[in-house]
Amino acid sequence: MHMIPVETDIMAANQHWADDNREAFIRHDVYTVNLMSAPGAGKTSVLEKTIEGLREDYRLGVIEGDLVTTIDADRIAALGVPAYQITTGTICHLEARMVHNAIHKFGIEDLDVLFIENVGNLVCPAEFVLGEDLKIMVYSTVEGAEKPKKYPLMFHEAEAVILNKIDLLPYSGVSLEELTRNVREVNPYAPIFPVSCRTGEGLPNWIGWLRAQISGEKGRRKLRSAVGA
Amino acid sequence: MHMIPVETDIMAANQHWADDNREAFIRHDVYTVNLMSAPGAGKTSVLEKTIEGLREDYRLGVIEGDLVTTIDADRIAALGVPAYQITTGTICHLEARMVHNAIHKFGIEDLDVLFIENVGNLVCPAEFVLGEDLKIMVYSTVEGAEKPKKYPLMFHEAEAVILNKIDLLPYSGVSLEELTRNVREVNPYAPIFPVSCRTGEGLPNWIGWLRAQISGEKGRRKLRSAVGA
Numbered sequence: 001m002h003m004i005p006v007e008t009d010i011m012a013a014n015q016h017w018a019d020d021n022r023e024a025f026i027r028h029d030v031y032t033v034n035l036m037s038a039p040g041a042g043k044t045s046v047l048e049k050t051i052e053g054l055r056e057d058y059r060l061g062v063i064e065g066d067l068v069t070t071i072d073a074d075r076i077a078a079l080g081v082p083a084y085q086i087t088t089g090t091i092c093h094l095e096a097r098m099v100h101n102a103i104h105k106f107g108i109e110d111l112d113v114l115f116i117e118n119v120g121n122l123v124c125p126a127e128f129v130l131g132e133d134l135k136i137m138v139y140s141t142v143e144g145a146e147k148p149k150k151y152p153l154m155f156h157e158a159e160a161v162i163l164n165k166i167d168l169l170p171y172s173g174v175s176l177e178e179l180t181r182n183v184r185e186v187n188p189y190a191p192i193f194p195v196s197c198r199t200g201e202g203l204p205n206w207i208g209w210l211r212a213q214i215s216g217e218k219g220r221r222k223l224r225s226a227v228g229a
Numbered sequence: 230m231h232m233i234p235v236e237t238d239i240m241a242a243n244q245h246w247a248d249d250n251r252e253a254f255i256r257h258d259v260y261t262v263n264l265m266s267a268p269g270a271g272k273t274s275v276l277e278k279t280i281e282g283l284r285e286d287y288r289l290g291v292i293e294g295d296l297v298t299t300i301d302a303d304r305i306a307a308l309g310v311p312a313y314q315i316t317t318g319t320i321c322h323l324e325a326r327m328v329h330n331a332i333h334k335f336g337i338e339d340l341d342v343l344f345i346e347n348v349g350n351l352v353c354p355a356e357f358v359l360g361e362d363l364k365i366m367v368y369s370t371v372e373g374a375e376k377p378k379k380y381p382l383m384f385h386e387a388e389a390v391i392l393n394k395i396d397l398l399p400y401s402g403v404s405l406e407e408l409t410r411n412v413r414e415v416n417p418y419a420p421i422f423p424v425s426c427r428t429g430e431g432l433p434n435w436i437g438w439l440r441a442q443i444s445g446e447k448g449r450r451k452l453r454s455a456v457g458a
Contacts, residue, residue, distance in 0.1 A: 038267050038268045038269065038349070038351075039267045039351045039372055039376055039379070039380060040267065040369065040371065040372025040373050040376055041372075066379055067352065067379065067380060067381075067382075068378075068379065068381060069378050069379050071375055071378060071379060072379075090352070090356070090382070092321065092350070092352035092353055119352070120267070120351065120379070120380070121321070121350060121351070121352055122267075122268045122349065122350070123296065123319070123321035123348070123350055124321055127319070140269065140371065140372075142269065142369065142371045142394070142397065143268055143269025143270075143369075144269050146300055147268055147269055149297075149298050149300060150268070150295055150296065150297065150298050150300060150301075150349070151268060151296060151349070152296075152297065153296075153319070165371070165401075167400070168371065168397055168400055168401060171396070171397055171400050172394075172397060173427065198402065
């Protein structure tokens with residue numbers, strides 16, 4: 001959409017709603033993951049696989065962000081996981097206020113982990129915090145090795161980068177080594193998970209790491225709550 | 230970016246600059262093509278192939294839109310074609326005013342055909358006219374068959390849809406038939422060109438069609454100018 005002088009106000013308002021969400025997530029002990037990517041990178045596929053890997057141990061919920069249609073929420077609901085669709089109309093990212101409205105319709109008190117699948121866009125979603133615990137970026141290796149240089153903000157903001165569709169690497173002419181190097185240039189620290197949702201390769205690494213983040217944070221919350229902090 | 234009440238003013242201002250660009254393009258008889266797509270769909274690759282196909286007959290120029298970096302402009306300049314890079318910072322689309330500034334630095338009077346490669350984004354570029362003759366959308370078939378439903382505006386606005394990376398279809402599990410059907414649902418009329426920039430398949434169809442558009446419009450302009458219209 002449009003870059004305008006009132007941006008500071010918009011960002012301040014977004015932060016306010018994000019803080020409110022965060023408070024609710026902590027109060028109900030919901031661990032929240034914001035999934036961002038360009039269109040077609042495979043966020044929903046990664047989410048399906050991640051749900052399979054976690055559903056035995058956690059009560060999961062999903063908020064889907066899209067311009068129109070409930071295709072993604074339908075895919076998640078088909079797995080028997082509660083899914084709420086936010087349709088943004090023409091807005092190319094989720095804002096904290098939209099998530100705020102959604103969680104009040106959703107019943108987050110019955111969840112352990114909430115996934116928020118953002119609108120497919122490599123630019124704007126990275127600018128809007130939602131109150132989440134974790135920002136994850138899914139990138140399709142087929143999109144080329146140079147994109148971290150061209151869209152640095154999302155690669156920089158991500159706390160883990162999932163490089164999807166590695167089964168297509170032999171046919172796409174993209175070098176995983178070069179891509180990884182370019183991710184590292186804008187984000188030296190985040191773990192990088194090369195995966196294929198088609199073959200399953202690499203997914204256990206990602207899901208194992210995510211499990212550790214969830215249980216670590218939930219443990220810290222319990223501790224803080226026990227000492228009254 | 231941000232959906233805000235002053236949108237109408239922004240769109241009106243954009244239309245004003247677009248009209249101004251259009252007037253300049255017609256005055257100098259420059260045929261202008263606006264290339265839009267998600268990040269990594271292959272706009273620059275399609276452009277390189279299209280340049281190869283047209284450069285014997287037309288004087289070409291390219292305006293590149295990106296958030297940061299001159300990677301794409303450098304690729305075009307390497308072909309010996311004049312290229313001007315617009316870096317938008319955080320703005321996720323080109324606006325007519327940016328193109329207006331660029332064409333005045335560029336010397337469009339020496340061009341027959343100008344390509345404008347928009348910022349990689351499947352949402353916002355479709356909302357901003359630039360004064361172009363033709364809006365083209367490049368879509369990577371690897372991104373999935375359902376995207377025309379989820380991002381209908383750009384598919385709807387495009388006057389031709391290039392379905393790129395068809396060499397990866399056998400490995401990606403995406404059905405070209407289903408994708409084509411979904412494009413047709415939001416855009417019944419635009420020609421659809423399945424192509425592969427890696428193998429060259431389909432590119433002659435696209436380039437042949439584009440040639441016909443260019444010579445047709447240039448013919449009409451000559452006629453109008455001859456009758457003083």
